[in-house]
Amino acid sequence: MEIKFDLNESLFLKDPQDTALGRKIVENGIILIDSIGFEGFTFKKLAKEIGSTEKSIYRYFENKHYFLLFLTSWYWEWVRFLIEINIKNVDSPQKQLRIAIKYLVLATAENPMNKYINENLLHKLVIKEGGKAYHIYEVDDENKAGMFLSYKFLVQLVSNIINAINPKFPYSASLASNLFEMANNQIYFAEHIPKLTSLKPGKNMDEDLIAMLIYFAEGILIKKG
Amino acid sequence: MEIKFDLNESLFLKDPQDTALGRKIVENGIILIDSIGFEGFTFKKLAKEIGSTEKSIYRYFENKHYFLLFLTSWYWEWVRFLIEINIKNVDSPQKQLRIAIKYLVLATAENPMNKYINENLLHKLVIKEGGKAYHIYEVDDENKAGMFLSYKFLVQLVSNIINAINPKFPYSASLASNLFEMANNQIYFAEHIPKLTSLKPGKNMDEDLIAMLIYFAEGILIKKG
């Protein structure tokens, strides 16, 4: 099974989801960035990996920054897809928020779909390198061109759930974006700079993180007493 | 007046705080990164700017990544310094946390100190580029070498205040690191991708952000009812 997302056309010169070579670039690009890091990653190395040429990859993406943006956008669309199908028949917005938090941490479907994109690896990649997609000099131009729409839609979705729980809460967008940023950050810290987090790497870390995010969100949103 | 911080020696080959050239590198490096972005920044361009040579800068820093690490570490030390002197004679940990939040957002002293480092510009730089200091392939080695100690100390300081407010709270380190990450992120979003935040750019944004962070932290820490 394959999923195709309609991503903003500014992200690519030619949609890699449409061709065999394009999918090969994406599939192996994720693997390569994961193994050598985004700074060390070049189109030349990726071309060698897939038995193609630098030039052929440049026909899909203007440069490696756009490639990263494509990958992160695909990822945000994927998380949004997971959340949307899983809250569909749930009425309580409080339950919806718990489901959203679960999927933004796990970013995986129960029945893993057999696609060219390895979502677990892509999640790892977004945790490590995702921030670089928008911490760039050209951020304002790229924002105008709609390059961050996938992230915005996702934040909007969670923001709406938050508003449904507590319509008077004045910081729904900030809480929503912070849940995503915090989830990825805390996982990164747990794995690399453990002094900066209360999480402990291990089997139950994902569950602990989900519990922590729910504790935070509900502590802020729901009045006790 | 000049402040010198004792930063981890792995951060530089020769402490730039000790020489006129070193201070010139730091002072103008901040200005140059702010104006062209970290990706576009090179030692060659900086050398031209200060009338020196590439090689002379390489005598202080192994590469531009270490230079960024030095700047962010200096910044974290500076914020810690501000928080420490301002909570000194405050007994209530709840008031201490409010003061800490204030200074991590403003990152400035009432009487600006006349130094070669422009703290406001440095703060802008950390908001934009700070994450790149530790989102790197070599993060584990650098963590072992103590390159992130300044950030850890700062998180520890705030984490201790949180523990004093609510000793049973199980996520003090995560809340502390999230306050820093969230503060910088929300400012960045407000300025560049406003759909991702509830803040509105303008005169009162800093005050609004301080209010929001206090709302979040106290909502989580302090039981109502």
Place this chain on the structure above:
DNA sequence: TAGATGTGACAGTAATACTATCGGAAACAC
């Protein structure tokens, strides 16, 4: 079957990210 499109092969360029060597000035040692 003619034409458009996609890919690989190859060449080439400016900039980047360094490393090496040398010589002069200043600071410091005795």
Place this chain on the structure above:
DNA sequence: GTGTTTCCGATAGTATTACTGTCACATCTA
């Protein structure tokens, strides 16, 4: 006050990066 480090600037050089351009061939499309 002479010798010796230390520091800095000047110049040169290299491998890699981040592209751009051209051409030939295969394939798919009308």
